[in-house]
Structure formats: structure tokens, C-alpha cells
Amino acid sequence: MKYLDEFRDPDLAKRLLAEIRQVTTGPWAVMEVCGGQTHSIIRNGIDQLLPDGIELVHGPGCPVCVTPLEIIDKALAIAARPGTIFCSFGDMLRVPGSDKDLFQVRSEGGDVRVVYSPLDALALAADNPDREVVFFGIGFETTAPANAMTVHEARRRGLPNFSMLVSHVLVPPAITAVLAAPGCRVQGFLAAGHVCAVMGTAEYEPLVREHGVPVVVTGFEPLDVLEGIRRAVVQLEAGRAEVENAYARVVRPDGNPVARAMIDQVFEVCDRAWRGIGTIPASGWRLTDDYLEFDAEHRFDVGHIRTAEPSRCRAGEVLQGLIKPNECEAFGEACTPRSPLGATMVSSEGACAAYFQYRRLGPTPVEIRR
């Protein structure tokens, strides 16, 4: 695949690793915020290849892990309604609500469908005028343009049976919250490359100035992740703190203004409760009043949700990098991928699930560091 395979070249990876080893005295703790980057790190085994002086802390960058429990429960309630077609990205189907997940709702008769794009849900609405079609609009800034356009199109094409359950979350407030938490040991950040493709890089400047932490906009292929880490470490070693763009082929400093214009038209900033972490002010997007008619929370009476998170779950502390998964008492005992207590054990790039995999290796000749 063009422009993917080249950034997986093993020889170039070795060069970048050698370079990283050369510059690192450390120790440094660097956080990648994006779930896609966590996925790439685990998938390629990058964290084990890094020198001892670099610790990668997996941040709250996965919508599966951070979508508020209340929203999940609302999704489950809506999906269970007869006559409703509930559409979602695949990631969300296994996320546990207070007592079940979307898969279970489907097995109990709910019409739950996985789609690749929100436009597919819109097409379903057009093809099924007598059914309510609801799309689970989760994601970070990367997905907001798609969701915004879909709502915009629903109005333009006159599809009153379509609505969206919106739960967008924003990266910069999450980084601020991580930095503000007592016990935070993160010294540098890899910013999410595709989020920045939409939002640009300017919003990280105040963060960098105020907290003195380097922020490197990073891509997703192994070479991209290594280069992002390299640049962050170079800054840390030199005592610098700047916004750098290591994903220049995709990210421009001003992002995508056309996409942002649509986002501004359809969404507005709101407070958002991040699962396990708590409410972070001004950290989410919701539909504006102008688009209230397409807001599933407004259309369906799902106000009486009582959420119940297992009290033993410490996913929030894991997401902020305050504890490692194996420092949680429930880890590997009451909480496993087969019977997860929290979202970080469900998601394939949740830190807890990732740690769980590696402990299965037991004592081996290969040193596994996480």
C-alpha cells in the first residue's frame, strides 16, 4: 500500500531506533494520546524496542475507553427500542454499560448494525422511512467532520427519521487534565496526527508555553511513531518545549478549515464526563440547538439512566498514566479481557488489555518492558 508500506520499513526503523538510543539519557515518560498510536505501538512491539530510559504512557485517546458510561447506557436503551435501527462503529459494540453491551442488546432482539461510515446510517434512514435510525456519534476531533456532515445532510435531504447520539471528546483539554492531576509524571506528548489534520497545531502552543512540555504531532505507522518519540526525546534532552510536526505529509499548521467550518456550524463545546476520569470542562462537542431535532438524546426519552460503574475499576487512573494496569488490585483477577470491569480492559488498545496480554509470557528470555 502506497504511503503506508514505506513507513513500515524495518531497516529505517532500525536507524530511527539507533538514533533514539544514541540521544537518550533519560529517564523520560512520554504519553501518546491517540488510541490509534497505542494500537500501533502494541501491534509493532515498539515499546520493547525502545531503550530503558524511555517509558511510554498510554493516554486517554481511545473513544471506547472514555465515552461516558451514561452515554453508553443511553445507547443501550435506544438500541433496545422496537422499530429502531441503531448504527455504530464496530469499536463500540463490546463496551460494557452498567450491565450489558450492544452485542447483548442485539441478542435480545435489538436491531444493532455495524457501519463503516455515518453516511451508511444515513442511507439506512433513507431506505427505511418507517424506522427510526440512530447513529452513535462518538469519537475525537477526527471523526467530528464526518458526523457533522451527516447531520447536515440529514437536514438537507429531509430525513426526519434520522438522529445522532453525540459524544465527541477533545484532545487538548484531556492533555491539560492529565498535566493537572497530582502525581502526573508525563513529560512530553505525542499529539494525535489525524486529530491535528482537522484541527491544526496551533491549539497546542498555549499548552506548551504554560506547562513547558514538548508536543510532537505524530503519525501512526511504525516509522512515524518512532520519529515522534525521537523528536520528543531530543527536545527533552535539550530542555526545550515546543510544538513540532513530525507528520508533515498529512498535517498542515492550520488543519482543515473547511472541516472546522462544518463542525462550528453543527456542534458546540460542552463539558464532558470522561469515563473513569470525571468531568473535564469544555472537553466535548454536542449538537447545537439549531440541530436539536437530530439529537437522539432529545428525541428519545432516556433521561432516567442510573449508571453503576464497578467501584473496583481504576481505569481512570490508568488512562491518565497515574498507575500502571498491574498496580490495580483487580487486574488479572476480577478483571480480565473475558470479564472486564472497565473499558480499558475491553478495548484492544486499552492499556489494561495490552498489559494483560504481556503477562502471559511469564519469565522468558525476551525482556518484555511495558
Added chain:
Amino acid sequence: MTGIDPSSWSCPAPIGRRSTVVMGHGGGGRLSAELVAEVFLPAFANPGLDQLADSAVMPFAGGRLAMSTDSYVVRPLFFPGGNIGDLAVNGTVNDLAMSGARPLYLSAAFVLEEGLDIGTLGLIAGSMGAAAQAAGAQLITGDTKVVDQGRGDGVYITTAGVGLVPDGVEVSPSGARPGDVVIVSGTIGSHGVAILSVREGLEFGTVVETDSAPLNGLVDAMLAVAPAGVHALRDPTRGGLAATVNEIAGASAVGVVLEERSIPVSPEVAAACGFLGLDPLEVANEGRLVAFVAPEVADDVLAVMRDLAVASGAAVVGRVVADHPGVVVARTGIGGTRIVDVPLGEQLPRIC
């Protein structure tokens, strides 16, 4: 053949008095008999079936009998390169072959949805007959039931099969040993991608077709060149290579180290998995096997595999180790290490 082109298939079923399946076709009376006579007999064509008795009685040489059964509920019924029919035959043939058995006889039970077009059923039956013939097996008995419209997906098929395991052949999932070479018979992920490409909500254009094929001839050839050296065999269907290698690692209480760079994936399958966010290791195959082979005969086995069209892309993908029993580890493209776990369930496209 690229894409689905049912018009190129010859339909053995003349369009009779009825063109769709009705409840009566499952009733055991005249309509059922019509269905058998007009659709199944011509498609399956063999003396066992022609007995039309409650059970088919066939000669059997004696020895060890292998038996397997599977149900097929794939949607859509027709997908690039195949349909539910040949899938149902090849699937059971292959399960028998994975024990080293030579497939002999198959049964096919159909649950049909009222309203199914009989021409469609004819096409499926025709594919089954052809697949059985290609595998050298016979469909000797069957059954048909019909359910109300809306209570089925058109067709569900359950096939069972029996085969003969030749003397001296000992192939089992618990047979893998440290030092064994892990061989895959060709590129992985084609079947799953072919299905996804025509699944509602995900449709995409691709030349990828299912790899559905009988593997008994391949197994025979491998056992002929290394009768005691093929320790374990499995076909990586649901859950893909990841599930299968884990199953054998677990059953044999051994560890496996895979070399990702050696695992053959076609560029088109890689591209499809890329944009959907799927791992090719977890995507289904229907015409591939994984073999755990003694190292001293691995070269010979690989050579004989590559001589056959169904395994011309065979490749060594890993080795069995004594470390971390039951755990499968892969060396990644860039030289890192990752655990390859059993997939939890359905492979779902992701955004994250």
C-alpha cells in the same frame, strides 16, 4: 472468474411448476419428492443418493472412521468466488482432511426459507455437487425443512461427512512438538475479505475472491512424502490464523513464534484490512491449512505443497518452541514482539 457471475453457471433444476419454495416442500410429501427429484438428485448424482432410502448404505473398508459436521449460515448466500453450497461441502471435506482422513461420504441438511427462489437453490445444489466431485466425495443423503418467510436467511445448510484415516497416520491438534516448523498453505484472509466486500453497510470494490477449496488432495500429498512428519493440521476458518495457531499451541502445550514478515498476505487483502482496521491474522480462510511439521522433513513437505495449485503459495511462517506454552508470539515487521491472541469474537471494522 472475478466477482459473482451466476449466469455462467448451468442450473440443473428445470423451473418446474413452482418457482419459489413453499412450506409443502418440507412436508415429506409429493412436493418434497419433487424438490429432491428436480433439484438435488441431478445436482448430486451418485448411486448412494439414488437409493433414496431413509439412510444410505455404503460399502466401507474398515479401519479408523473420521466424522465431522458443520452448519453454514453465511450471508450473503453468494459472494465473490463462491456460495454457501460449495462452502458447506469444502468445509466438511477439509475438517475430515485435517485429521488425515480421506473424505468418503457427505450428508446435507437444508433449512429453507419459504419464498426462496428455486433457481437459486438449484445453483447452490449444483455448486455442492461440483465441489463434492472435485473432492472425490459423494453426497449420499440429505434432508429438507422449510420455515416461514422471515424466519431464515434463505438457506441454512448443515453438512456432515465421514472419511477413512489410513493406517499409520497420526495427525492431531495435540501433536505439535518444539522444533516443528509452522507452514501455511497460501495467502491468508481472502475468504473473510470477500464476504465483507459484499456485506451490507461495508461494500467495497475488490478483486478478492474466497479461497474456498478442498484440501484433501493436498493433505494426501503431504502425508505421502512425510507419513510421520506431519504432526498437526488445521484449517484456519473463523478466527483466522490467530485462532488456529493458538488452538494448536494450547492443545499441544507448546509455544509458537511466528515471523510476521513471512506470513503471506495478498496486497488486496492487506489493503482491505488496512482501511477497515482488521488484522489479516484474524480473518477467515476456507481453502488454507496450517501444518506443524517435523523440521527434518519440512523442506520436502513444503516442496510437495508448492507443486499443487491449491498450495502454490505455501510458506514457512514460524516455529514451535518449548517456551511460553500455549502462547503465540510474533516477531513484528520492525523486529519487535507482540502477542497473537485468540480473537474475542466477530471481527469488526474499527475507527480507532
Added chain:
Amino acid sequence: MCLGVPGQVIEVFDEGGTRMATVDFGGVVKKVCLAYVPDVGPGDYTIVHVGFALTRLDEASALETLELFRATGLLDEELRDPVAGPVDPAPPLGGVGR
């Protein structure tokens, strides 16, 4: 949150007033919405996320970045400490070539 894959625009067309394209991901083609990338046209590469093109992939920049990587660590190869190196390749697996 960010599965975005590069693909090449093959054909641009209008669908119900929206600018769409057929995008080739290397043997897989999919219909993609181009509304957010008015500057992207046939032959261009773009990053696609959930059916939407988000940005044009700057090919010159991509090649530049790869060149930079190739120039990296040239001297370090001689200096590299084998103990600190990545896990050594496993002994050759049995089998006739690849």
C-alpha cells in the same frame, strides 16, 4: 480514534449535490466523500477516515521524510552496541527459500 488510510482518487463525481470520489486503497475501491478537500482531484492521494477524505497527502513531503529517515543513523550503525540492539533475528527457519 484515528484510523485514516491513504488512498488515491480515481474518479470524482457528484452525488445528490455532494462531491464524492472513487478512491483506490491499493486494490480495494470505496466511495468516499470529498466535500472537505476541494483541492483534491483525480490522481491525488488523500487520508480517508470513516468514508471522508480529511486532507491531501503531500507526496513530496512524504518522500522528503523518507529521505530524512534514510539519512538517519548512518554513522550509528558502526557504533551500535549489539547488547542494546533489537532482538536478534531468529535462526533461519527450515524451508526452501521464501
